[in-house]
Amino acid sequence: MSEAPAIRRPGLRERKKARTRAAIREHALRLFREQGYDATTIDQIAEAADVSPSTFFRYFPTKEDVVLQDELDLLTAGAFASQPADLSPVAAFRAATRVALDSLSDDDLARLRETAELTLTVPELRARAMDEFARTITVIAEAAASRSGRDPNDFAVRNVAGAIVGVIMAATMPWTNWTEDRQTGDLFARIDAALEHLEAGLPL
């Protein structure tokens, strides 16, 4: 008997994999925090997580991918699609961001902040994150298109998505002439303010 759990339970294998993955990630982030990203080698991470270097690469294609796991924009995209249709795309996206952020646990939020900090600091990661941004343009464009029944490849739709991502970039990375304020309000608060400004038509 016991035919129900056929698909249900994760199974020992899956659980072990999830634990291994989490362990690698945890130790990697800790080491990055303690010694810096560059100074930490894959071998060190593997040893700390008690796996072989080979195994590290089976779980994460590159060292960068340990840090860059943007679950947030997927959540946002989901929440975006289900916003009331009478909102402008920017307003809808703004609301969706709030929903997505609220859905995160404190732990998730803390990790998100840490990886965000790393991403802004390490040039290597910053560059990769930008590639993610570019992908995000497409994601937003698709969500916006499905909301308004337009083509996701429509030039205007993509352009709005680009502007959204652009202001987020600007709000996220004010890293030049930064003397010290670099935390003028919360990161997410800055993003929200940027979207608000865009929504208002970018008045100077």
Next chain:
Amino acid sequence: MSEAPAIRRPGLRERKKARTRAAIREHALRLFREQGYDATTIDQIAEAADVSPSTFFRYFPTKEDVVLQDELDLLTAGAFASQPADLSPVAAFRAATRVALDSLSDDDLARLRETAELTLTVPELRARAMDEFARTITVIAEAAASRSGRDPNDFAVRNVAGAIVGVIMAATMPWTNWTEDRQTGDLFARIDAALEHLEAGLPL
């Protein structure tokens, strides 16, 4: 005697360096074109340019930097600052782009197209280019600030710069669901259209 030419002429040394640099760059781009970016090694480039691998790294810190040499946004920034003050920031930037493009020789333009193509194609380069975009936000913000006498770190100023870069990104990289049109008009024409759309307030 002969005190005048002290600072004037480039000198043999400088000229040779410039030639070496150009040779490396030229052969690298040719090899990338012929065999692809990944398939081309530093050793091959060095051999083709008739220098040692060490020398390659003295001229270019990384393999990526051979491709990524955005002189364009510097030109644009210059032209931007000298636009009539009554233009909106976006309109001024649009005009500046045109001026900068017109100032390029056909050779420069051809090379620009080639490197742009590479940059869009190779993930590694795409990621790095995004980092350049982020830097461009700051450059634009500074130029816009000096035009209007505001602070370059002003939130609103940076936000406008972000939106400009964002729509450029969107126009430059429509690489998903791309079936084939990927050249809907010229790259630069697309950028101009994107800026025009932003200038008009991003109507849908």
Next chain:
DNA sequence: AACTAATTGACACTTACTATCATAAGTCTC
């Protein structure tokens, strides 16, 4: 021609990442 400073090439090294293969562990069937 002799001296100084910059450019170069050779060498050795670290590290990220790939490919392969044998072993060990989890899963399924009877």
Next chain:
DNA sequence: GAGACTTATGATAGTAAGTGTCAATTAGTT
């Protein structure tokens, strides 16, 4: 529970990017 089957793992060897050092060459100077 013993077997066959599948999947995860670790060891090993290899490639290629990038760094540091040092001796030899080459350009500029007096």
